[in-house]
Amino acid sequence: MxxxxxxxxxxxxxxxxxxxxxxxxxxxxxxxxxxxxxxxxxxxxxxxxxxxxxxxxxxxxxxxxxxxxxxxxxxxxxxxxxxxxxxxxxxxxxxxxxxxxxxxxxxxxxxxxxxxxxxRGFSTAVITLGNLTIDLNAKSAFASGVSIPLTGKEYAILELLVLRRGTILTKDAFLNHLYGGRDEPEMKIIDVFICKLRRKLQEHGIDNLIGTVWGRGYVLREEFQPVSRVTNPQHSSLINA
CATH class of the missing domain: 3.40.50.2300 (Response regulator)
Structure with missing residues (x-):
């Protein structure tokens, strides 16, 4: 944040x-x-x-x-x-x-x-959306109770999307929140982070959670469709820096 x-x-x-x-x-x-x-x-x-x-x-x-x-x-x-x-x-x-x-x-x-x-309308530090759970205090994400291994930047992006659910966030907004205007990389790095985050969510049974609004940015959908099969479910609960 x-x-x-x-x-x-x-x-x-x-x-x-x-x-x-x-x-x-x-x-x-x-x-x-x-x-x-x-x-x-x-x-x-x-x-x-x-x-x-x-x-x-x-x-x-x-x-x-x-x-x-x-x-x-x-x-x-x-x-x-x-x-x-x-x-x-x-x-x-x-x-x-x-x-x-x-x-x-x-x-x-x-x-x-x-x-x-x-x-943002959340009364507790543990936020549940479908089978996705975010623990804001522990900075951890879970799918149906199984930990999703995210890097620090991936978690920060997911947290921002969750806290601003339904709001379209530009790549510039992500860069500001991740880097605060200091040593910012090119905007395309956000596309890379989003791609990796989507893949990890999909591997844990969560699909279509992050929507792309072409020419504007990304948004956390109000409703998303869980995939039928979870692959590679055994992961560490640590979030890497």
């Missing part, structure tokens, strides 16, 4: 970026409120973390402005020593969650995943 971190304190930024990268997020960083507003309006993020006390704009102002601009990206606010009134103000401005610093790294990652999946 792709996330925007809005934080102007260098020490906090370095620590948070390390935690988020270890949690598997692709992260962009904004050091000011005005930069954050522009980035949220122009780029497609799954989540944003906004520090309440950034220098140029109050965190609540950032949230209010992006909400007025009809930006629906889920926003988690972080702050140290905030009052109940501060928390109420952030929720009234349009925040989705609030976490006090210093926070536990695992708690932060868990909250981020919870907010992200709830924003």
């Amino acid at each position: 792709r996330l925007l971190l809005v934080e102007n304190d260098c020490g906090e930024s370095v620590s948070a970026l390390k935690t988020l990268h270890q949690g598997g997020f692709t992260v962009d960083h904004a050091g000011s409120g005005f930069d954050a507003i522009e980035m949220l309006q122009h780029y497609d993020y799954d989540l944003a973390i906004v520090d309440l006390s950034i220098d140029d704009l109050d965190g609540c102002d950032v949230i209010r402005r992006v909400r007025r601009a009809r930006v629906e990206t889920p926003i988690i606010v972080t702050s140290q020593g905030s009052s109940a009134r501060d928390k109420i103000a952030t929720f009234n401005a349009g925040a989705d969650d609030f976490i006090e610093r210093p926070y536990d790294d695992e708690e932060l990652i868990a909250r981020l995943h919870a907010v992200a999946r709830r924003s």
Whole structure:
């Protein structure tokens, strides 16, 4: 998942970026409120973390402005020593969650995943579509209980498709989520990833799950047809990096 971190304190930024990268997020960083507003309006993020006390704009102002601009990206606010009134103000401005610093790294990652999946209409970390199951916490995929061996990039593509089921995703959107604008390969690599992912799903009895919208991108179909025979069902549950 792709996330925007809005934080102007260098020490906090370095620590948070390390935690988020270890949690598997692709992260962009904004050091000011005005930069954050522009980035949220122009780029497609799954989540944003906004520090309440950034220098140029109050965190609540950032949230209010992006909400007025009809930006629906889920926003988690972080702050140290905030009052109940501060928390109420952030929720009234349009925040989705609030976490006090210093926070536990695992708690932060868990909250981020919870907010992200709830924003897409999923109440738990285990999502089942037909005979396909995705465990967002374990970053694993299963077909009728049998693990599907996916690389890190293949899983990330499948997760994005599942969380945005029914939405056409362009190759550029996949590249942004996989690489965050850094050292991006050519767009044709997405076709390669999709081809390999489809083959592995088909080997495990799942066919026609990922649809191609010619000239636009790929979409996870609302309904798909399981194939009648599963081949090569015995695989490791590990997802390779």
